[in-house]
Amino acid sequence: MKETILVVEDEVKIARLVRDYLENAGYRVLTAHRGDEGLALARSERPDLIILDLMLPGLDGLDLCRTVRRDSQVPVIMLTARADEADRLIGLELGADDYIVKPFSPREVVARVRAVLRRARGGEPEPEALRYEDLELDVAGHTAAVAGRPVELTPTEFALLAAMMRAPGRVFSRLQLLDQVQGEAYEGYERTIDAHIKNLRQKIEADPRSPRYIVTVYGVGYKLSA
Ligand code: CA
Secondary structure, eight states, X not given: OOOEEEEEOSOHHHHHHHHHHHHHTTOEEEEESXXXXXXXXXXXXXXXXXXEESSOSSSOHHHHHHHHHHHOOOOEEEEESOOOHHHHHHHHHTTOOEEEESSOOHHHHHHHHHHHHXXXXXXXXXXXXXXXXXXXXXXXXXXXXXXXXXXXXXXXXXXXXXXXXXXXXXXXXXXXXXXXXXXXXXXXXXXXXXXXXXXXXXXXXXXXXXXXXEEEETTTEEEEOO
């Protein structure tokens, strides 16, 4: 299930930009342009993370953060235009998990969201082994096998296959796969994914030209068949 991010930001353009990038990264995004609306959404929708602008109409970011913190441990990332360190410290004291100073790049926001969510899950244990039909990945040991036969995968191939094996049937765009590999997406390199997929198929498919596991979804990307 997609994680839900609530973005509370009164500058509509910024809110939209952040929303687009987060949606591209696979999150469900709710936006509010006023602090009081943000608080209502935080209570009704129980998001997995809140991105909170400091200066907001209705209820300012610090008050919103303080109010949310009374009954929730949801991770909060503060956005602030003020480079004033005192503001950041107050935010962190109120229980914000991180802050980002404007102007920021939307990619930085995505990277921070990912890092904070990972931290919030508290190093949620990765399953030792991922299995799909005859495919097997030992995540801890970094080994792969097809029908019990060991296969040598590069770190990139391993990361791609692991991402798909964690969500069989889910269609990944090239950009999303690239993101799995590099942590940050560079649109210009989307086509390099095709080369990695081709190599992976050579290694894990009985007939790479008619793949059984990694299926091409035309116009979109790839998925592990389910
Ligand atoms: Ca603002």
